[in-house]
Amino acid sequence: MNLLSCSSNNCVSSYSLLASTDLSLKSPKTSIELSQLGWKQRKGFESNRSRKSSIVGYYGLKRPPYKLDALEPYISQRMIEVHWGGHHNGYVEALNKQLEKNDVLYGCTLDELIKVTYNNGNPLPEFSNAAEVWNHDFFWESMEPGGGGMPTLGLLQQIEKDFASFANFKEKFARAALTLFGSGWVWLVLKREKRCLAILKTSNAINPLVWNDIPITGLDLWEHAYYLDYKNDKAKYVNTFMNHLVSWNAAAARLVRAQAFVNLGEPKIPVA
Amino acid sequence: MALRSLTRHTLRNATLGFRGLQTFSLPDLPYDYGALEPAISGEIMQLHHQKHHQTYITNYNKALEQLDAAVSKGDASTVVKLQSAIKFNGEEGGGEPPKGSLGSAIDSNFGSLEALIQKINAEGAALQGSGWVWLAADKELKRLVIETTLNQDPLVTKGPSLVPLLGIDVWEHAYYLQYKNVRPDYLKNIWKVINWKYASEVYDKEFP
Secondary structure, eight states: OOOOOOSSTTOSSOHHHHHHHSOOTTSHHHHHHHHHTTOOOOHHHHHHHHSOOOOOOSSOOOOOSSOTTTTTTTSOHHHHIIIIIIIIHHHHHHHHHHHHHOTTSTTOOHHHHHHHHHGGGSOOTHHHHHHHHHHHHHHHHTBOTTOOSOOOHHHHHHHHHHHSSHHHHHHHHHHHHHTOOSSEEEEEEEETTTTEEEEEEEETTOOGGGGTOEEEEEEEOSGGGTHHHHTTOHHHHHHHIIIIIBOHHHHHHHHHHHTTTSOOSOOOOOOO | OGGGGOOHHHHHTEEEOTTSOEEEOOOOOSSOGGGGTTTSOHHHHHHIIIIIIHHHHHHHHHHHHTTTTOHHHHHHHHHHHHHHHHHTOBOTTOOOOOOHHHHHHHHHHHSSHHHHHHHHHHHHHHOOSSEEEEEEEETTTTEEEEEEEETTOOGGGGOTTEEEEEEEEOSGGGTHHHHTTOHHHHHHHHGGGBOHHHHHHHHHHHOO
16 A cells, blocks of 8 residues: 655645656556556547547546455445446546636645635535545545455554454444435544544545544445445445455555554553 | 324225234335336335335334324334335336426426426435425425425424425435445436326325
8 A cells, every 4th residue: 555655644645746756647657557457438538549638637546456346246346346436437527527616725725725625614616526536535445356255453452442343343343334314434543632443424425534533444335436336235335345345454444544643552661 | 093094095005904004005106116128227126115114014013002102103114115105206217307387387487397307406416414405385385495404303383384296315325336425426317217297196185
């Protein structure tokens, strides 16, 4: 997992770097990459490759850290193509289009952009696109082929401390996911003030960054995240995520990084 | 209360349990699952009706049983059922534009049927997350309005005098299998099966 450090306190990866070095979606390299995956070329790609594009990409589409068929049979390649290439890509393009019109917001890292556009509960129109871009980047990295199982070492200790047992945590997480109504996400977060792990349900695009908490792992519960493979069987999707997909490696790395900002242990002050 | 405003459909499907509590069953669709093809695939109709709608009804019945303890929960589910009943008023070979008083009301409120459709589609496409987009008649102000509601919120939360004429479900489950993430295409095609006759009936009842 990419652990770039950056100026703001709590971002997981630096998007301002990406904006300058990553190629905008309409560049030839990305188009060819996508076509190699068998992704159908949309009209936009062809026409923008041949003429000079007046649209600059402020944010780029980040790839999942595994091949698109790597999560089979739990999440089909087809579904990842639609989810990543359709929805996630759509959010990136929509966000870039919005930023074109409003360059007061240009220059933030994605985390800062989310906090600013959340506007303390009165979100600006850019918020849902920005937050969904971030959420989906986070989500792809929260899964891995051969995932599931149990966390180890420090993460397991912290989970057992805050939830009594790993099984209890799993059950609580699944229950939160199944009682979420409408579109939204379920998160395992590290709460800054309380210095403990907690499970959070959020609606639509909202993520824990807006409350300054640190997300450790997350699950997309918008229907588009599971409908093609699981139809309306949300329970099966949630259980599959917990048992076969969730990346405890990524979660552990995030917790390690979070400890740079949140002190989870008592300070070990030697006695004389 | 909410129970008083039940439509014909739901009343017909209510049976009295032994405690005098009404339980509801899934109303049948007045057409085959495949009848709305190609605008909405048979697979979607079957899933939407037999799984989603049925689940709401099951949960509603369960909530009714706990009505003594949880009144508000019962209300929310009621409207979900009602909304589904209204939406499932699609029609085989539907899409015929409304005539009569509803037709002229549309023209005077929105300019033309095309303008209305465009506006509804724009609102539906812009809705973030899950929800519904409605064409409603405002009883007090005596005009037609377009409203959106989130999740399964009832239309009355947008105005107590609003009567729904048409509702379009824009939860992803309503179109995903066929249209994937292209919600605008779904909104464009659904007009081919919209039941304007039912909408006109409701409109004529409110404004005789």
